[in-house]
Amino acid sequence: MPERRFPRAVGSLDAIFAFVHQFVADRGLDPGLTYDLDVIVEELFTNLVKYGRDGRHEILVALEADPVAVTLVLKDFDVEGFDLTQARPVDTTAPLDARRPGGLGIHLVKRIADDVRYEYVDRVSTITVTKRIGP
Amino acid sequence: MLDIQIGEAGRVKLAGRLDAAEAERAQAALRPLLEPVTVDMSGLEYISSAGIGVLIETYKRLHAAGHAFKLVGLQPRVRNVFAYAGLDRLLTIE
Numbered sequence: 001m002p003e004r005r006f007p008r009a010v011g012s013l014d015a016i017f018a019f020v021h022q023f024v025a026d027r028g029l030d031p032g033l034t035y036d037l038d039v040i041v042e043e044l045f046t047n048l049v050k051y052g053r054d055g056r057h058e059i060l061v062a063l064e065a066d067p068v069a070v071t072l073v074l075k076d077f078d079v080e081g082f083d084l085t086q087a088r089p090v091d092t093t094a095p096l097d098a099r100r101p102g103g104l105g106i107h108l109v110k111r112i113a114d115d116v117r118y119e120y121v122d123r124v125s126t127i128t129v130t131k132r133i134g135p
Numbered sequence: 136m137l138d139i140q141i142g143e144a145g146r147v148k149l150a151g152r153l154d155a156a157e158a159e160r161a162q163a164a165l166r167p168l169l170e171p172v173t174v175d176m177s178g179l180e181y182i183s184s185a186g187i188g189v190l191i192e193t194y195k196r197l198h199a200a201g202h203a204f205k206l207v208g209l210q211p212r213v214r215n216v217f218a219y220a221g222l223d224r225l226l227t228i229e
Contacts, residue, residue: 094221
């Protein structure tokens with residue numbers, strides 16, 4: 001599983017996108033998949049940066065693919081737990097003026113991904129996302 | 136990288152990628168506008184929730200002042216993100 005660690009700052013996004021695009025190219029996956037993976041990895045990474053203010057370590061991003069799915073894993077080391085998957089749902093039917101800020105990024109991840117799981121063990125937050133690619 | 140062009144009569148052109156790293160710069164470029172605004176998004180290849188947040192804030196500010204705010208030329212994948220967010224029915228998108 002190719003993996004890299006990135007400094008916990010939004011300035012890391014370009015390098016993260018490059019890592020994702022290289023993975024898609026190396027595995028011969030549909031280039032159209034990069035948009036979905038970019039949204040997923042950006043929303044999760046920036047949430048870890050935003051809510052893991054006690055974090056001092058780089059965030060690990062790993063990717064794997066099999067014939068039916070791509071799996072994306074983010075690990076945040078030595079941080080307080082914060083289960084992004086339990087974020088308050090966004091009411092996409094509400095008018096804009098009635099919407100409260102926040103939560104849209106995780107909403108997009110849940111819409112795009114097929115499975116999102118959170119695990120917190122020994123002060124390590126692990127988010128595992130699966131995106132189906134097979135028929 | 137995001138390219139922002141502010142033209143005359145509220146014409147704005149966004150091209151490239153509007154992600155969390157570019158949102159602040161986009162916000163700063165759009166904030167001075169106080170007139171009906173049309174954003175040409177035909178060159179915008181990517182948008183995330185951070186970019187959508189910039190456009191929502193701009194819409195709210197202009198709407199409160201009685202000005203129209205319109206998005207045109209969205210690429211299909213960008214349009215999908217607006218649909219996932221339930222914004223394709225709330226914003227004027229052509």
